[in-house]
Amino acid sequence: MTIRVLVVDDSGFFRRRVSDIINSDGRMEVVGVASNGREAIEQNELLKPDVVTMDYEMPVMDGITAVKNIMLQRPVPVLMFSSLTFEGARVTLDALDAGALDFLPKNFEDIATDSAQIKRLLTDKIAGVARNQTRVSKPIATKSTIKSDLSKTELIIIGTSTGGPAALQVLFKALPATFKTPIIIVQHMPGSFTPAFAERLNNISPLAIKEAVNGDVIKSGHVYVAPGGMQLMVDRRNGGSIHIRESDPRVNYRPSVDIAFASAAKHYGANVLGVVLTGMGADGREGARLLKEAKSHIWAQDEESSIIFGMPMAVIKEGLSDEILALTNIAGRLASDVG
Structure with a gap:
């Protein structure tokens, strides 16, 4: 048609x-x-x-x-x-x-x-x-039967693309000020957009949210937005830090969820929660595979609450997601299950 x-x-x-x-x-x-x-x-x-x-x-x-x-x-x-x-x-x-x-x-x-x-x-x-009419997110039951053990999670990485700005605002409005596990956001977005986006999230959330810069120390209770046009990687040594690098021109997404996930799998092993939200394409699938091999956990947003189901669907179809959650359930589950 x-x-x-x-x-x-x-x-x-x-x-x-x-x-x-x-x-x-x-x-x-x-x-x-x-x-x-x-x-x-x-x-x-x-x-x-x-x-x-x-x-x-x-x-x-x-x-x-x-x-x-x-x-x-x-x-x-x-x-x-x-x-x-x-x-x-x-x-x-x-x-x-x-x-x-x-x-x-x-x-x-x-x-x-x-x-x-x-x-x-x-x-x-x-x-x-x-292919996607606007959807209204609403709470529905978690689609997994067994909850993951996330008590040892040291780092959360959230990857998203189309529909992500709105979804992330829903999530970060709902997280409590007492939430301490550091979070990294990888949102497909131009470099000139991520400072304004980080500012907007910081204004609506009780958590401290900023655009990440090279050398940032990963701190408890802080959220870091990967800068657009670059690649973000993490290192667990010396308490945990963020490294920002120029992107290889052959990589389609800048920043890439796959690259952030892969670096976390290498340095944090089983102590990561990867969350894949709404977005076109399949960025995050191969990184999620590496996280799963390292015994980390993966959550995916469900189809009903996703604006574009491409990225979550790619992870789910490969059997990489431990749980499939409605957008409006994610903040509550993070608050109750992580740390």
């Missing part, structure tokens, strides 16, 4: 450029365009697209307000375009809070090396969000 897309942007040039890329992909077609948020709401009702691509800065009505109204009137997957700046990151995070599923930098050349890569980035994102 062809994916029907509504393109929203106040720039006629950008609307044409995005439309040409979409229409060149046999899986999808542009069924309409809009130049502001108000038109976007009207066209969404009239044309009933499967996906909306949305700019954030427009006349008449901005993109965030439009997303909020779309989610109230006719919810549909929204892919936001954003600028790669600190302020652009804040706006994009606001859009994700409003209900947008994912985002892409508006200046494609910032993230791609050639036109073929630009086309693939955009169309694969559209195809990915089209």
